Structure formats: structure tokens, C-alpha cells
Amino acid sequence: MKAGLIFGIVLLLSLWYLSFSATRLDRLHHRVETSWANLDGLLQRRAAIALELAHSDYSDPASSLLLTAAAYQARDASIRDRSFAESGLSGALTLLQSDLSTATNPAEMALLRELSELTAKIRVAIAIHVDAVSSTRLVRAKLIFKLFRLAGTAPLPMTYDFEDDAL
């Protein structure tokens, strides 16, 4: 009788714990999605600015070509190749920015200012996303989460290794 009672309590507690863990993981997945949506939006905006810069008078045909190609690649890349493509765009932008430091045209100056503000935001967004992904992966690697398949069918979040210094 007594053993049955204890067994029951333990069973209830473990059920509660499992449910608590599942909620916890669900929340983490949500965090990954939110931070990715945020980063994705910022990167899209950056690609748009890159295209605008490429079409401005200031960039010579060669860098214009390079930028346009890089921006389109970044936009079309699948999530798996995204960080590679975005690093390419970062590189192209850095090249152009060192050229454009002599820009005098107010429209170009405004574009460049917007770009540098955006770059600062992207840095933060990357840090946030990387943190969300790594804590999710850490939690999912725990035995109990694997054993009871608490992640369900949710795909394992991709690490996004954006080169910080390429920005």
C-alpha cells in the first residue's frame, strides 16, 4: 500500500517534470524562431541597401557587378548556405565601403549611414540568435530530452556561424 503510494507520487512528479521540460523546450524553439526572424529581416534590409548602393552612380561597374551578385546570392540562399552567402555580401560591402569613404553625395551618405547602423544591429542580432541556438542545442542534447523525444518533430536549429569580423 505504502509502496504503491510512493510509486504514485514519483510517477506524478516525473510526469510533471516531463511536461515542464517540454514547455521549456517549446519556449526555446520559439526563441530561436523569433531571433531568426529578426536576423533574417535585418539581413534582407541589408541586401536591399546593397542593391541600392550597387545601382548608385558612385560604385564603378566592377564593384556594382560584385555587389549585385552577392546581394542576390544572399537573398536566394537556402538557410543552410545562408551564413556563407551573407559573409560574401559582407566582404563585398567592406570593399565598397572603404572606397565610398570619400562619398560626398548626400543620398549616398545617407545610405552609408543606414548601412553602418544596420551593421551594428546585425551584430547584436547574430549574438542573440547564436545564443538562442546554442542553448537550445545544449538542452536537446540532455539525456532526458532525447530519451522521451521531447523535441517532437521540431528540426534541430542550425548554428549560424557568421564571421563577426567580416561585418
Place this chain on the structure above:
Amino acid sequence: MPNLAPLKIGIVCPYGWDTPGGVQNHVRDLAEYLIAQGHDVSVLAPAIDEDALPPYVVSAGKPIAIPYNGAVARILFGPIAFARVRSWISQGDFDLLHLHEPAIPSLSLLACWAAEGPMVGTFHAAAKRQKAIFAIGPILEPVIEKLSVRIAVSEAARLTLTEHLETDAIVIPNGIYAEKFRNGIAQPQWSGETIGFIGRFEEPRKGLSILLEALPIVSRFVPNVRILVAGPGDSDATLKTIDPQLRSRISFLGRLTDEEKANFLSSVSLYVAPNTGGESFGIILAEAMASGAPCLASDIPAFSSLLGDGDFGALFASEDSADLARVMIDLLRDGPKRSALSIAGQEHAKFFDWDTVAEQIFSVYEMAIVGSQKVGLASDNRNWSRLLNREGDNS
């Protein structure tokens, strides 16, 4: 700051509002800055005197004074406080919660536990590796990971976070109203070959004793040197410990108002921060730099990173009064070097101006809000509640 749609922001301060402290000041300045930008801000904090609170602060009850982490912390927890936190969250209808020090057993931790939705946490403290914190790590982990974004006020605070809780943070420094300090007016009674010190000088970790130990040597080389100590405390008890011949060189000014502080910092020849540790940011050094005082600080991690490893202020080996004396004599005799430090420091202090800092914080807010609903009460067991046929609001 881009003036977009005004947000409804809830800020939680874990420490008693009535007692002065770095976190409280930070929360107050941030709240007032955001209100000035047109946002709707509510601050939840423990308070002793509920009538003396500014209109934007909601009291969660009287704080309890407990020794925590080497100092007496005025914090608040318990079932009644938890109920108040929950009702503040559910009635507030916030777009975002900003929790300060959510790893301290106080209101912020309770709010983090109770809420769901966009939450930003700011970590102020820097601590050495401690077994105790490692032990509570697994308990804190599921709570802390609910935060959408973590902010650390300094590199030291960030390291503490990564070491103890295995989570990363974005570094955004504490803010100061740099302009107030830039406009300080030098006062003749505080000028001359004067050394400034501000802080609760009775606390050993503030390091006044190290500065006083250096005084005999310094006075031999710089005959007119004087030490001006500002801050609350029992000056007689401290004076008794000093060589009678040197007592005339030390003045205790008591607590200064903000305006007096700006004038004080603009007057002294050298500002010395001899703290021996327990410091995470060093707001007073940022203020001293903004007012143009040449700074000299111990080389504890927070200070050396704040002073750019010596670029924006001189450093000495922490807890070494002989080294402090050496650097002090060097600086007091070298006017051009002092003014170079003063100029470099004032330029660097612009990074800590509220205009810059609040903009960074606000851009973090925007990122935390993207794609999320408003803040609501958490149901930590959604599945469990569903099982019991309670739709996840468990109120």
C-alpha cells in the same frame, strides 16, 4: 533614438528603491529617459516608504536586508511578493519586460518565472568563480533561458554570466548624463594638488585605506597634496587610524549632491579609485572621465576595461599602495600627462552617455519584440494544464 510607436515597458528593479545603489540609479535613469522619449514605463521595485515614490514606480512591498554575495542586499521575495509581481504583469499589459539582475533571488527572478513573452535581462554583477553559484546554476537555467535577450553591463559581468550560467550576453555599458558632468564648475576650495575619492569609504572593498597608506610617501614628494573624501560614513573613526601629522591633509566632505559631485570632479587634480574588487562597471570612473578629471584606478578587470587598459586613465597594481604612490607622484608632477588623460577620458566618456546607451538598449528592445505577442503570465506546464482541462492561463 528612432521615435516609433510608443511601447509599454515594464522594468523590474530587484533592490530596495530607497537605498542608493548602482542598479537603482541605472533603473531610475533608464526609466526617466524612456518616459522622456514618450514611452509608457512602469517600474516594479521593493520600497520602504511607498509615499515617497515617483509616479512611475510601483511598490512590491518592503525589502528584506539579507547578506548576499559579500554585502547586505535589500531584496524581496516570498508568496506575497510573487502574487504582487503576477498582478503587476497581468494588469500592466506590457509589450516588453526589462528585468534587472534576474539571477538574484528577488523580484526580477520572480517576474522571469511568472511571465511569458518578450523579456530582456540585464546582468550587473561580476563575481569570482564560486561554488555556490555553480550549485544554483541548474535551478536558474530554465528560468534565465526564458529571456529573449541578455545584456551585461561590462565585459566582467559577461564573463561571470558565461562562466556560471553558460549563456552569452551583449555588452551595453551603464549610462551617465555626461553633459551634467561636462558642465561642472571648478571650485577653488577643491582645487590645487588635490586627490578626489568618492564612495562609501568605510567599506574595505572601496580601498580608501590603500590610498591613505600611499599618502605618507606622496606627501614627501608633493608637499601640498590633499585628499578629499566624499561619501557617506563615519569620518572620525577613519581619521583615528591615520598618523596625526597627516590628518590635516585629509578632508571629509560627506555626501555630495549631483551638482556638487560634478563640480567636485571638475576641481580635483586627480581622481583615484583604489577599489580592491567586487566592482562590475565603475560608474563613478565614467562620471569622473566625463567631467574631465584625470583618473587613476586599480587594475581590477572592470576598471582596466573601462579605462581601455590605461588609454583613458592610469592604472596601478590593485591593493599595492607602493605602486599607487609611485603612479600618483608621477602624475601629480606631470601636468601635460594629466591633461592628456583628461582629454582622452572625456572623449571616451561619450560612449557612456545616456543618448548612446539608451539607443543601444532600445534597439535590443526592438529585436526582442519582433514576432512576439505581448507579455503575459506564463503557464509552465502547458501540456499538464491541457491534460487537466485548464486552458493554459492557470490564473
